[in-house]
Amino acid sequence: MTGPAQTSLSIPPVLILSTGRCGSTMVSDLLSRHPDILSLSEFFVPLGPEAFSLRRPDGERLWKLLTTQSAGLHAMLKDGHVVDEALYPYDDPNARYGAADMPPVIAVTLPHLSDDPEALLDALEPRVRARPRMPLADQYRALFGDLAEMLGRRVWVERSGGTLMHAAKLLRMFPEARVVHVYRDGRDAAMSMSQHHNFRVLVGAIKRSRRLGLDPQRAFRADSGNPLDALVQRVVFSVLDIEKTAALPTLEDFGRFWSDLILVGLERFAGLPADRLLNVRFEDVQANPREKLDELIRFIDPSLANAAWLDEVAAIPRPARSKFQTLPEPERSALTRACAPGLERLGYPL
Template sequence: MKTDPILILSTGRCGSTMISDILGKHPKVLSLSEFFVPLGSAAFSNKAPTGPQMWQILSQQTPALRMMLEDGIVVDEGLYPFNSPQARFTPKNIPPILSVALPHLTDAHEALYDELELLVKARPRCPLAEQYQFLFEALANKYQRDVWVERSGGSFMIAATLLKLFPQAKVIHVFRDGRDTALSMSQHHNFRLLLAMLQKSQSLGIDVFKAWHKPHIGPQKLWLEKLLMPFFNTRQMKSQEFPLVEYGKLWSNMILAGSAILATLPKDRLLSVKFEAVQQDPRKELNELIRFISPELEDAHWLDTVSQIPRPTRSKYRELSEAERLALTQACEPGLKILGYPL
């Protein structure tokens, strides 16, 4: 059985990691977690790479990622065991696909990395989408899976590009009440850094949210990234503090940008997954999720197992003072209305 590519798109901090982990437990689903975002702009910088050029994309840090890692900014979801005596890499030279994606698939992630190097480097020049399709299908065949699903945190930032790269993809949009999402963002240093970079870009006259609507396949965005890097001081940015309402505005702007992109999809290629609904009725929601990917993937044993994973949690934004709740709700209001949350 072969199915269309599946992309999980979201703002991040909304339960998409949990969905990726749940799908990873299905015997026929290859769950690719944090594959594209760690690659940065380089992921889409070459329209038709050779095998060696493709491997460079997968294995070498972009200037932005290198600067972040050198300043001690490591993705919280990182799975590579840097403290292990057998670890070959440090945060300063970790290949992007080894930070999360390959350890998410297997404990033998370094052996898999070496295997993929030989496989990818032997490829001829061909369109970028074909290179990714070949890699993902090779991994699916290796682990005897029928479908691959990619999820990266904050993937709304690259949604237009991913949908241009995979025009036949089905999309799973995972979302959560923006007020709780904003609270989670405020406690995550990557989003603090993102907010600082967005504000700095705006001060330089660059409308980042407008840029998210445009697919970028080619070197232009990578050149822009290199041009902007001297203006960013990640060591200083990661220590910046922002009012909670700024994270609410960030979330709402991401929802506005992402929703405009999702609106271009046919209804049968889009599934909206509400985090709170998965918590309240996991069996119903997860069965709908797997059927959306393909009815042939229905699996009673898998459903019995993974339905035990989601657990209801309290809404933390409700614990804020009344003034803080009102201010945060106002900041999130445009996105909340689009998703149908009560104000």
């Protein structure tokens, strides 16, 4: 089976969109425990700019995208900067791949689905490579359909950290998708970003670009990728000093970055009908997990309501104290000012 006909699933797909560092990883983990959900964690973002800029690839080209590290990902992994989200055991002597050559799709996505991600990768290869040329979104639908068929799932849900950066592109590719917007107090999200290497590089690169009169965040509002994006990334990472770039951003820079992403996301969500958008405040999930997770699963589709799953996952989230409250008052005030536009739009007290 090599055509898109096999990709029709019984439930429309779901995109979990967020700023990152807001609890979306936990939501993805909880959904992965549901027997009918294909929980795709960190699928799109690790693929790099070509995840959105290819037009009509054939299966061979898509397989190359899935298994070749982008310039940005390679620049970080080759120096040993593997973030906690990575699930592939690259440091196991029996592992097929190391950090510098592991395929992007096996870093998080496939280990999230299977205890034997290498076997799953091998099973996917002939299916993907045999496909004819078709629009990029149809290639993804076919791939996700393959995984759903192989694993006996009825709906796919994709979550990558920071996907509000790509909300316009994802919603253009998947106009049928429902959207779950996961968010938390931006001051706590910013503090978490400041401790995460990939976010430090990203925000540092944005800060450096602005010093040169460029605004890389303009791309966040674009609804399609540019074929030149991959070339630009290769050039940038060939000269970028990653350690110095990661050291550039201040806590307020992360706060402004978080707020900008929230505003971009809310702008995009304004056109969605109410039955296609669910806003999930992470603090509410921590405080009342059973109610919020039941609401989430019924939003995806009422037929997915599952008492055994709900009993299991409702016991996992736990309330946590807001860390930004522990900052000295001057730092707390500065961070609040940086986050203020996004906080106000989401209804958080300043």
